[in-house]
Amino acid sequence: xxxxxxxxxxxxxxxxxxxxxxxxxxxxxxxxxxxxxxxxxxxxxxxxxxxxxxxxxxxxxxxxxxxxxxxxxxxxxxxxxxxxxxxxxxxxxxxxxxxxxxxxxxxxxxxxxxxxxxxxxxxxxxxxxxxxxxxxxxxxxxxxxxxxxxxxxxxxxxxxxxxxxxxxxxxxxxxxxxxxxxxxxxxxxxxxxxxxxxxxxxxxxxxxxxxxxxxxxxxxxxxxxxxxxxxxxxxxxxxxxxxxxxxxxxxxxxxxxxxxxxxxxxxxxxxxxxxxxxxxxxxxxxxxxxxxx
Numbered sequence: 001x002x003x004x005x006x007x008x009x010x011x012x013x014x015x016x017x018x019x020x021x022x023x024x025x026x027x028x029x030x031x032x033x034x035x036x037x038x039x040x041x042x043x044x045x046x047x048x049x050x051x052x053x054x055x056x057x058x059x060x061x062x063x064x065x066x067x068x069x070x071x072x073x074x075x076x077x078x079x080x081x082x083x084x085x086x087x088x089x090x091x092x093x094x095x096x097x098x099x100x101x102x103x104x105x106x107x108x109x110x111x112x113x114x115x116x117x118x119x120x121x122x123x124x125x126x127x128x129x130x131x132x133x134x135x136x137x138x139x140x141x142x143x144x145x146x147x148x149x150x151x152x153x154x155x156x157x158x159x160x161x162x163x164x165x166x167x168x169x170x171x172x173x174x175x176x177x178x179x180x181x182x183x184x185x186x187x188x189x190x191x192x193x194x195x196x197x198x199x200x201x202x203x204x205x206x207x208x209x210x211x212x213x214x215x216x217x218x219x220x221x222x223x224x225x226x227x228x229x230x231x232x233x234x235x236x237x238x239x240x241x242x243x244x245x246x247x248x249x250x251x252x253x254x255x256x257x258x259x260x261x262x263x264x265x266x267x268x269x270x271x272x273x274x275x276x277x278x279x280x281x282x283x284x285x286x287x288x289x290x291x292x293x
Contacts (some may be wrong), residue, residue, distance in 0.1 A: 036189035037070045040271075040293035043194040043263040044149050046080075047281045048210075049101045052111050052148035056210075058287055061277045062152035065291070069153075073189030074118040074160040076125075076182075079145030080196035080256040084165040087178065088137035089122040095162065096141035113147040118160035121190060125164065129181050140165070145195040153193075166258050172238045175258055179265030186293070192266060194259030198225050198286040199250040205282040212283035221250035222286040225260075229273055229290065234264050250286075260290070267292045 044062070051059055081100055082088075095117045099109045126134045142150075146163055166175070185192060199218045206212040224243055228236040238261065240247050251257045267273070271293040279287050 036073060036187065038293065039070060039072060039186045039189060039191045040291055041186065041192050041194075041263050041266045042292075043196070043260050043290040045197045045277070045285070045287040045289055046145055046149050046195045047197065047285055047287050049104060049108055049144045049148050052144065052151050053105075053107055058277055058279075058281075059152050061289070062149065063155070065276045065289075066153035066155075069191065072159055072191035074121045074162070075115075075150070075154070075191045075193060076121065076185065077142075077146040077150070077161065077163050077193045077195055078166065078259045078262045079143055079163055080166070080200075080259055081143040081145040082140060082163055082165040083168040083255055085167065085169065086135055086165075087133055087167045088135050088140070088165040089125050090117065090138065090140045090162050090164075091119040091122045091136045092117045092138050092141065092162075093119060097147065098141050098143040100143045111147060111151065113142055113150055113157050115142075115150065115154075115157040115159060115161040118162045121160065121185075122162055124185070124188070125182060128184065129178065133178075134164075137165070149193065149195050166255065168255070172254070172258075172261055175261045176234070176238055176265045179262040183266050183268065186266065192262070194261075194263040196256035196259035198222055198257065198260060198288050199284060200256035201249055201252050201284055203252075204249065204284045206284070207282055209283070210281050214280040215284050217246040217249045218280060218284045218286060220246040222280075222288060225286075226275075226288070229264070232267070234267075237261065237264055249284075263290060263292060 047058065093116060097112060122136065126136070140163060142163065150161065182192065199221055204215070221243065225237065240251060240257070274291045275288060276291055277287055277289040281287050
């Protein structure tokens with residue numbers, strides 16, 4: 001059940017579009033006719049990788065949510081399981097499957113999510129960010145933080161999909177401000193999905209019982225997050241570490257909390273917040289999912 005908490009990508013790709021394709025793409029992103037129905041933003045508490053192949057209330061919710069969404073032109077997933085130095089977008093046209101988990105049944109390692117990549121949208125992100133800090137990568141693919149969720153949200157795997165990494169060494173404020181620069185993607189038909197968990201402490205998971213009674217500190221922290229979400233208090237969510245001992249237990253390291261920061265940074269004034277799923281797995285993992293807009 002252990003996983004590496006840091007993955008450093010060493011192979012970098014260079015976006016290689018033909019001249020005609022590049023010109024067409026430039027016209028697409030600069031024209032007024034590129035706006036579509038404004039897409040919502042999702043944060044999914046993804047929990048155990050086993051959810052990819054299990055049939056339970058959580059996976060039912062994912063299926064129902066996928067059917068309720070406007071059809072995206074592309075999907076950007078920010079997964080807790082791609083941690084890097086610097087920030088990368090994957091530009092592969094055919095991203096590979098990454099089975100970044102250990103000790104699970106053989107069936108889980110046979111899951112295939114064959115969605116095509118979206119290098120054009122990756123290039124759009126590189127143009128949007130003002131300080132040229134987004135780098136291209138062609139070595140990554142779909143880790144389980146992505147495919148275990150998309151397997152249920154969009155089971156046909158017929159929407160272009162790509163990932164953006166998390167710079168593990170940057171502070172929360174950096175991630176929040178970076179995400180804010182991506183807000184225009186929502187009007188261009190891009191569904192942005194953060195995949196992590198509000199509370200994530202593997203050392204305290206009760207793996208013997210998915211439906212074990214939630215621990216007090218997990219309930220406390222999850223409740224504080226919900227309160228801040230409903231108040232629109234993004235500053236409190238960024239500075240969660242001021243919430244005392246419950247915060248230290250809920251977020252012993254930031255990988256699974258960071259995707260929530262990306263989601264809230266994309267919230268606009270007219271966006272409602274709803275919770276497609278609320279609950280806990282294995283006593284300590286908040287499975288809260290958030291829909292913005």
